[in-house]
Amino acid sequence: MRPINEPRIRCTEFDENGNITLVNSEFRKSELIAKYGLLPRDLRKIDSAMLPHILVRPSAILLNLLHLRVLIKHNRVLVFDAYGTTNSYAQSLFMYDLEGRLRQKDLRQNGALPYEFRALEAVLLSVTTGLESEFEGVREPVVRVLRELEEDIDRDKLRYLLVYSKKLGSFEQQARLVRDALDELLEADDDLAALYLSEKASGQGRGEHDHAEVELLLESYHKIADEIVQAAENLVSNIRNTEEIVKAILDANRNSLMLLDLKFSVWTVGLAAGTFVAALYGMNLKNFIEESDFGFWGVSVWCAVFTLLTTTIGLGKLRRVQRVSMWGEHGARRSSWREIGPQALLGGGSVPPLAPRSPPPVGAAAAGVAPVGGLPGSERRAEKLRKLKELHAAQAMGVHAEVQAARKAAALHRHGHGQHASRSSTSSSAGSDPNGAGNSTPSS
Numbered sequence: 462m463r464p465i466n467e468p469r470i471r472c473t474e475f476d477e478n479g480n481i482t483l484v485n486s487e488f489r490k491s492e493l494i495a496k497y498g499l500l501p502r503d504l505r506k507i508d509s510a511m512l513p514h515i516l517v518r519p520s521a522i523l524l525n526l527l528h529l530r531v532l533i534k535h536n537r538v539l540v541f542d543a544y545g546t547t548n549s550y551a552q553s554l555f556m557y558d559l560e561g562r563l564r565q566k567d568l569r570q571n572g573a574l575p576y577e578f579r580a581l582e583a584v585l586l587s588v589t590t591g592l593e594s595e596f597e598g599v600r601e602p603v604v605r606v607l608r609e610l611e612e613d614i615d616r617d618k619l620r621y622l623l624v625y626s627k628k629l630g631s632f633e634q635q636a637r638l639v640r641d642a643l644d645e646l647l648e649a650d651d652d653l654a655a656l657y658l659s660e661k662a663s664g665q666g667r668g669e670h671d672h673a674e675v676e677l678l679l680e681s682y683h684k685i686a687d688e689i690v691q692a693a694e695n696l697v698s699n700i701r702n703t704e705e706i707v708k709a710i711l712d713a714n715r716n717s718l719m720l721l722d723l724k725f726s727v728w729t730v731g732l733a734a735g736t737f738v739a740a741l742y743g744m745n746l747k748n749f750i751e752e753s754d755f756g757f758w759g760v761s762v763w764c765a766v767f768t769l770l771t772t773t774i775g776l777g778k779l780r781r782v783q784r785v786s787m788w789g790e791h792g793a794r795r796s797s798w799r800e801i802g803p804q805a806l807l808g809g810g811s812v813p814p815l816a817p818r819s820p821p822p823v824g825a826a827a828a829g830v831a832p833v834g835g836l837p838g839s840e841r842r843a844e845k846l847r848k849l850k851e852l853h854a855a856q857a858m859g860v861h862a863e864v865q866a867a868r869k870a871a872a873l874h875r876h877g878h879g880q881h882a883s884r885s886s887t888s889s890s891a892g893s894d895p896n897g898a899g900n901s902t903p904s905s
Contacts, residue, residue, distance in 0.1 A: 477536035479563030513642045517652040526588045533580045535658035555587040575659045585682040592689050633693040640686040731772030735764040
């Protein structure tokens with residue numbers, strides 16, 4: 462015996478010719494399970510309003526995508542009413558499009574899709590169109606707020622950006638879930654082959670990997686969903702980058718205000734130091750300068766000098782603290798890795814040759830360039846640098862001496878070879894003269 466309070470589901474039914482046979486009819490879940498060969502857990506998937514699902518059963522296809530809950534058979538389509546949905550206009554468009562697609566006839570002659578694929582395409586088209594329209598509705602205000610934030614950072618604009626960022630995050634999650642549902646179906650070959658309900662109802666068999674037609678259909682809409690997800694991710698990335706830049710700008714402005722407050726505090730300390738001297742002379746005690754003609758001006762000048770001196774010292778300390786460097790406290794005096802490389806290697810290991818450096822300009826000391834001797838421990842480093850330069854100079858002199866010696870040896874070798882050749886030619890000429898003299902007859 463069935464319980465009286467068994468939950469009911471309202472749905473609209475289309476027949477094989479695309480005509481509406483039932484409009485907003487109520488069915489018990491047990492009746493739907495018995496009539497269409499479903500399982501109780503399948504209807505729980507239909508009731509779920511969070512996660513999109515595409516379930517393939519032996520004689521039916523269940524789809525739960527955004528605002529649509531649809532049951533597709535080889536000759537029937539049931540569209541369930543989605544409780545709590547506010548997108549009634551999209552559902553009306555889907556009903557009209559589905560009715561037009563299901564009324565197509567002469568399928569095999571015109572090369573059209575089977576009945577279940579036409580219904581599936583109508584569902585996917587409605588879902589992707591809804592995603593595109595919703596994304597355009599979110600993208601335009603976000604882009605406008607981001608463009609306005611480039612001109613002026615306002616509190617109201619940041620609040621609007623926060624609201625739109627939440628909407629965009631929710632939309633991105635929905636679009637990603639739809640894409641993942643299509644991707645999961647495309648990865649299952651057995652489910653793709655089971656989508657051919659008309660052939661299965663007529664007793665025709667189909668191989669597990671023979672599903673190119675429906676695979677192309679699903680891949681086209683999967684590509685559309687993936688493009689929407691990528692566009693949403695890019696927009697979310699732009700929002701995150703803008704938020705980081707805004708935070709950096711606000712931090713810089715806050716630091717500027719803190720620096721201004723510190724400057725006022727330094728001036729206040731300087732004035733307090735000057736007025737302290739004046740307060741000492743304001744006591745009702747004898748200070749022995751009451752009758753002096755220059756006492757007032759002397760004390761006034763001293764107070765002013767003391768105020769300026771204290772303020773100058775404080776501002777100098779503040780300026781050194783304000784300077785931010787990656788090298789630490791003395792980082793401003795190191796300009797590059799080339800300058801600190803030899804110093805870091807002085808403790809041991811091989812030392813690369815020092816790069817030739819141009820002499821500093823004449824006005825470098827006046828421009829605030831600190832000399833080497835002014836750094837902490839500079840005498841020891843200067844001594845090591847001097848020894849290092851002497852070592853390199855000695856090596857250079859040794860190489861130069863070796864080159865000169867080699868040149869001299871080559872010159873001597875060439876000179877000795879020339880002398881040997883000249884001596885051999887002289888001896889040969891001397892041996893031939895006596896023979897010539899003995900053979901010749903003197904003339905009368």
